Amino acid sequence: xxxxxxxxxxxxxxxxxxxxxxxxxxxxxxxxxxxxxxxxxxxxxxxxxxxxxxxxxxxxxxxxxxxxxxxxxxxxxxxxxxxxxxxxxxxxxxxxxxxxxxxxxxxxxxxxxxxxxxxxxxxxxxxxxxxxxxxxxxxxxxxxxxxxxxxxxxxxxxxxxxxxxxxxxxxxxxxxxxxxxxxxxxxxxxxxxxxxxxxxxxxxxxxxxxxxxxxxxxxxxxxxxxxxxxxxxxxx
Amino acid sequence: xxxxxxxxxxxxxxxxxxxxxxxxxxxxxxxxxxxxxxxxxxxxxxxxxxxxxxxxxxxxxxxxxxxxxxxxxxxxxxxxxxxxxxxxxxxxxxxxxxxxxxxxxxxxxxxxxxxxxxxxxxxxxxxxxxxxxxxxxxxxxxxxxxxxxxxxxxxxxxxxxxxxxxxxxxxxxxxxxxxxxxxxxxxxxxxxxxxxxxxxxxxxxxxxxxxxxxxxxxxxxxxxxxxxxxxxxxxx
Numbered sequence: 001x002x003x004x005x006x007x008x009x010x011x012x013x014x015x016x017x018x019x020x021x022x023x024x025x026x027x028x029x030x031x032x033x034x035x036x037x038x039x040x041x042x043x044x045x046x047x048x049x050x051x052x053x054x055x056x057x058x059x060x061x062x063x064x065x066x067x068x069x070x071x072x073x074x075x076x077x078x079x080x081x082x083x084x085x086x087x088x089x090x091x092x093x094x095x096x097x098x099x100x101x102x103x104x105x106x107x108x109x110x111x112x113x114x115x116x117x118x119x120x121x122x123x124x125x126x127x128x129x130x131x132x133x134x135x136x137x138x139x140x141x142x143x144x145x146x147x148x149x150x151x152x153x154x155x156x157x158x159x160x161x162x163x164x165x166x167x168x169x170x171x172x173x174x175x176x177x178x179x180x181x182x183x184x185x186x187x188x189x190x191x192x193x194x195x196x197x198x199x200x201x202x203x204x205x206x207x208x209x210x211x212x213x214x215x216x217x218x219x220x221x222x223x224x225x226x227x228x229x230x231x232x233x234x235x236x
Numbered sequence: 237x238x239x240x241x242x243x244x245x246x247x248x249x250x251x252x253x254x255x256x257x258x259x260x261x262x263x264x265x266x267x268x269x270x271x272x273x274x275x276x277x278x279x280x281x282x283x284x285x286x287x288x289x290x291x292x293x294x295x296x297x298x299x300x301x302x303x304x305x306x307x308x309x310x311x312x313x314x315x316x317x318x319x320x321x322x323x324x325x326x327x328x329x330x331x332x333x334x335x336x337x338x339x340x341x342x343x344x345x346x347x348x349x350x351x352x353x354x355x356x357x358x359x360x361x362x363x364x365x366x367x368x369x370x371x372x373x374x375x376x377x378x379x380x381x382x383x384x385x386x387x388x389x390x391x392x393x394x395x396x397x398x399x400x401x402x403x404x405x406x407x408x409x410x411x412x413x414x415x416x417x418x419x420x421x422x423x424x425x426x427x428x429x430x431x432x433x434x435x436x437x438x439x440x441x442x443x444x445x446x447x448x449x450x451x452x453x454x455x456x457x458x459x460x461x462x463x464x465x466x467x468x469x470x471x472x
Contacts, residue, residue: 006246006249008246009246010242010245010246010250011247011249011385011387011388012242012272012276012385014246015247015381015385016275016279031452031453031454035455036458038439038442038443039252039439039457040248040251042436042443043252043436044380045256045395047397048468050466050467050468051442051466053442054442054444055442055444056445056446057444058445058446063446064446067446131369133367133371133372134372134397134419135369136370136371136372136373136375137372137376137395137420139372140375141376141377141379141380143373143377144376147281147377148251149248152248152251153248158281161283161370161373164370174448175448181369183369183370183372184370200278200279200285201278201287203275206274206291207278207290207291208293209294210292210299210300210303211410211411212292212410212412212413213411217267219270219271219293220271222271222272222275225275228285230287231285232284
């Protein structure tokens with residue numbers, strides 16, 4: 001295995017500091033890096049080790065360009081509606097340096113430049129029985145492996161649902177069979193900006209002990225954890 | 237953050253060598269390790285950063301013991317049926333050292349001793365809209381983070397669906413509300429045995445380029461990759 005020697009960050013620290021990266025340089029990913037990222041993705045567990053995950057990896061060339069154009073068009077439409085509905089331009093969204101307006105700028109840039117993302121990955125779930133809520137247990141761990149492996153190799157990425165509004169066209173373009181569910185749209189590239197600590201709710205809101213809603217005494221954030229309210233911004 | 241200094245394996249190498257661990261020593265996990273594993277789990281991404289994941293963490297005490305007993309009972313029933321239906325005792329399952337009979341022994345031991353697993357985690361998904369196949373994108377990345385963080389801190393675990401047949405009783409015992417879906421049963425502990433490379437299908441069967449079913453030239457396994465057929469064994 002060629003894993004040894006590529007690591008510049010430890011496993012635990014890497015998990016804690018893998019952020020969603022939505023801005024990329026124009027640098028293409030060499031074949032070896034693509035291989036190593038996808039190899040790591042496919043090491044994930046799945047139910048009975050069936051490995052029902054499949055990854056469409058689109059980089060350059062006319063089909064990849066068309067896939068990016070399709071998804072980019074859907075993403076811009078979706079973001080425009082969400083920006084208005086979730087009030088990204090109201091309240092603190094009017095202050096240039098608020099987290100809300102910074103996220104809105106990043107998202108706008110992301111969808112505006114979608115056609116330039118270096119690597120577009122469509123993870124799919126290949127169904128073999130009636131759909132169940134637990135199907136995701138056999139594809140999303142592989143998606144998380146992909147994002148973490150990208151971080152390990154100097155890349156960054158984000159998991160989105162941008163394919164959803166253009167799924168019919170995408171399926172035709174890429175010859176995706178009916179029994180495959182497109183599980184996500186993941187984009188990858190060399191980050192503009194940096195990985196680093198992420199912001200989440202305080203641990204006692206997310207971790208319970210022997211009864212729902214009641215956190216055990218040990219479930220406290222380590223010093224330095226960054227907090228955020230959950231979900232998209234309200235009107236504040 | 238207290239992450240630095242706990243790492244003994246690199247991020248990329250850790251992803252490649254995190255196996256399903258189903259045998260544990262009786263050692264309990266100290267509070268600090270529980271905290272750090274769950275903290276890592278909750279750093280995972282989720283749709284719009286809503287963080288709809290919740291983790292019930294059960295260790296010792298009467299409620300935890302009852303939860304383990306419930307799930308263990310369901311697991312033994314399920315495994316007995318699966319062992320017969322999937323032919324684990326036929327063909328190569330009759331040879332003591334075949335992969336099939338080794339897996340069968342491990343599984344039998346796992347369900348027989350379920351009440352002794354040091355840490356039982358029930359990750360839940362807190363629904364906020366009509367269920368969709370993409371819901372898993374907001375809970376299973378956190379489950380994978382948990383398994384990887386366990387590996388980072390010297391533990392091991394496995395993601396199962398053992399809760400499914402005893403869900404009604406579990407919900408009552410733990411006061412799990414109706415809008416929460418139990419997404420998985422994860423067990424964790426100090427491994428008997430070792431982490432190491434996992435076996436998956438060859439990469440060209442899992443990774444496609446611009447058309448479904450057609451692997452790009454770079455999608456080849458690095459040297460030393462271990463292969464497996466997918467899914468449970470047939471009659472061979």
